[in-house]
Amino acid sequence: MRAYVLTRYGDANAMELRDVPEPVAGDGEVLIRVRAAGLNPVDHKIREGKMRLVNRLDLPRVAGSELSGVVEGVGVGVTRFAEGDRVFARVDKKRLGAYAPYSVVNEIHVAKMPESLDFTDAAGLPLAGLTALQALRELAVAADDRVFISGGAGGVGTYAIQLAVWMGAEVATTASPRGEELVRSLGATTVVNYRKQRFKDALADYDGALDLTGGQDLPDSFAILKRGARTVSIAGVPEPTTARVDLGAGPLLAVAFWAASATIRRQARRRGVGYRYMFMHPSGEDLDLLAALVDKGTLKTVTDRVFPFEQIADGFAYLEQGHAKGKVVVEL
Ligand SMILES: NC(=O)c1ccc[n+]([C@@H]2O[C@H](COP(=O)([O-])OP(=O)(O)OC[C@H]3O[C@@H](n4cnc5c(N)ncnc54)[C@H](OP(=O)(O)O)[C@@H]3O)[C@@H](O)[C@H]2O)c1
Structure with missing residues (x-):
């Protein structure tokens, strides 16, 4: 599959689209067909090496911190999700992997998407x-x-x-x-x-x-x-x-x-x-609360700009200017 990979620490060229193997769901994990993914300042801070002291990563690795999509399969022991569920997640910080057609996420970090949102708006909510x-x-x-x-x-x-x-x-x-x-x-x-x-x-x-x-x-x-x-x-x-x-x-x-x-x-x-x-932590339980607030009309998502996945580098160039109004998202 074609994924956006963090190849080394450095400037914008340190992330690139590359072919990588599709991931497989292990015990307690959910395989998600990614429909959209959010861009966050932390993703380019990771790329620049600014998070190395608190989050040491083995590279290369598929980048990306949050996503929305459809459950494609579940690993042994997964009880809360089934194939076909529309879900979203802030993925594990040490694992990343949202910028790809398929991503594997621990079920404790996943939640059902707000029913009232499409994949694009939902992808910018988790982080x-x-x-x-x-x-x-x-x-x-x-x-x-x-x-x-x-x-x-x-x-x-x-x-x-x-x-x-x-x-x-x-x-x-x-x-x-x-x-x-x-x-x-x-x-x-x-x-x-x-x-x-x-x-x-x-x-x-x-x-x-x-x-x-x-x-x-x-x-x-x-x-x-x-x-x-x-x-x-x-x-x-x-x-x-x-x-x-x-x-x-x-x-x-x-x-x-x-x-x-x-x-x-x-x-x-x-x-x-x-x-x-404070550093935030991924939490499926907190995402359930946010999803409920969205479906009640209490919480609105604000999506500033949407890019096709192939133009994710342009999305980062825009985000890194620091003037986004709400969220920047890529669609797969
Ligand atoms: N510790 C954690 O766990 C954690 C989690 C998430 C985010 N963060 C950090 O929190 C920061 C914000 O993240 P974000 O996703 O909200 O960033 P963002 O979406 O890129 O923020 C951009 C917005 O900030 C406004 N802005 C820039 N400088 C400003 C200033 N001096 N005063 C008021 N507004 C200003 C810009 O408005 P104008 O263009 O109109 O000026 C723009 O609308 C980042 O540094 C991020 O890395 C930390």
Whole structure:
């Protein structure tokens, strides 16, 4: 089969379309005929070698982190899925494999697709949707909280706004003028144009912040929080909890993250707020919840651009410009 393969760590040329053998479902695994796959910043960060410290991969390997498709077969012991089911998944981080006509995924990472979605829209939901859901849980958002989400117009942001509103929060976000209408339509009530103004000069007394942009936005988020509140980041600096809880790593990585995050943790402490960097984890169970929210009409998918699989490199060139509004998807 023709797959998009990560051949080595490097620039865009390090991924290429190649012929590879079709995978076979092992015990507890589901063989999926892939209909569409989502593109995510993590896929090019992996390619650039930026994830090597936390996720060492043997190369070459079929790339791709999320997909939608139809169950073609199941391995021994699979109970929740049968041939013909329409499913979607954020695949195992060490295995990848979504950018191919066939992919094998552990059944615990798979869920039935929302009935109201087509394959294209469903393919962009798993990674960003799970990240938004798990980060907001980590933030312990409660009804009537005022929550700030940086970068609301991107893949994760579009879901995070809607899920925070579903949890009962009032949401402020940052967006460029091109993204403002979109983030308001998803439920953000306060929108700061980050190209004109620093959000820390416009906002105050928030109950929690979700940092999706990193850089200076991360320490700036501390400045708009009430004392005792906290920022959960997915784009800033990993800290010791990230190593212990999200990566199940030993003390060595925890110490490395402790050192790397010393400055940012000190900045948080000075403001009397908390800081946590989180890595999302694949979860079929959480996908069931997201699918139910989509079918109830609570959660909308936002697909920015769709490319044919053969033009996946163009899809990445677009995504890597950093201006996608919602998700970028390839169709197989
Ligand atoms: N830790 C984890 O488990 C995890 C999981 C998922 C994602 N991530 C990371 O989270 C980040 C966001 O991911 P994503 O998929 O949402 O990315 P994305 O879809 O590529 O985000 C692009 C969007 O961000 C907006 N944007 C860029 N810079 C901004 C800024 N300074 N302020 C406000 N908006 C800004 C852009 O708007 P304009 O073009 O209008 O400026 C664009 O709409 C990435 O770094 C990704 O690697 C981490």
